[in-house]
Amino acid sequence: MEADWTDETKGAVESHGKYISAIYRHMQILIAAELAPYRIGSGQYIFLMAIAGQEKITQKALSEDLLIDKTTTAKAIAKLEAEGYVRREADPADNRYQLLYLTEAGRAVVPKVQEGLNRVKSIARRGISDEEYAFMLVLLKKVLRNVSE
């Protein structure tokens, strides 16, 4: 009674794309709510935490590590800098590079941000065992490699 593509359509809507998209958007909302008290948006926290894990990093390296466009990185870093959490310093060896460091305020806020992220993560992981979660991560990494190369 329906054309062939109808089933195909439902198959596609039921594929990972829909879930990835919905999870992403809902997590953005949850994270934004957690970090609002610190004036850190859902587009900035990942950069703050990456710098916390490796200071003296460049925007280019951040972009590559996080698989985010360099112009997005530039804007996120600018916001973190404006909020006083990150400072930039030109690399004396090559003035094209801006080396990124946490400020004192940045160092102070990182544990708070981590707590907020942990709360969101524990909500997202409800009812999923460590083994299942680890396996899901393996598969997500595969998918990411597939779509990003």
Place this chain on the structure above:
Amino acid sequence: MEADWTDETKGAVESHGKYISAIYRHMQILIAAELAPYRIGSGQYIFLMAIAGQEKITQKALSEDLLIDKTTTAKAIAKLEAEGYVRREADPADNRYQLLYLTEAGRAVVPKVQEGLNRVKSIARRGISDEEYAFMLVLLKKVLRNVSE
């Protein structure tokens, strides 16, 4: 040598959030490229396919099914209507409802869109067995339920 939160930080950056985010963004890019010939953006295809699967649907029902904000739905439908793929008809029984249908052009483009989505999906699924993929979907559904309730 590093503070305790550093490991926590790496753990968080390595959790599903980063992968979900990166997969979402890269899939948006791939899908946008596939559908550009039809002037359908990455923010509209899911609505087009949902209407194809169930015509005479309302924007409210679409928003709930797809877990997308109703204002986002309104804007996406407006674009699909402007491109001539979808038409709206006020429900004669209740004029608050706009019933959504595909136009002839919409019906014609759906299989093309499906092909493009299938191409992206097959790229994303490379090296993942049917069983693994199915299991990943189960877990993604769990995560989605957790973050959307």
Place this chain on the structure above:
DNA sequence: TTATATAGAATGCTATTGCAACTAATGATT
């Protein structure tokens, strides 16, 4: 019947994100 409440949809605003094009600095070639 009129006033209030509710529901679906639309609009204005803002945040996130990426592309194209640009600037500034370094490196390579002649």
Place this chain on the structure above:
DNA sequence: AATCATTAGTTGCAATAGCATTCTATATAA
């Protein structure tokens, strides 16, 4: 040394997405 190419980062623009608010139509209450 001067020209050209490459690289890191910035800026302008547009698309996606959600919140707050408004609009319009229906339902409920007085």
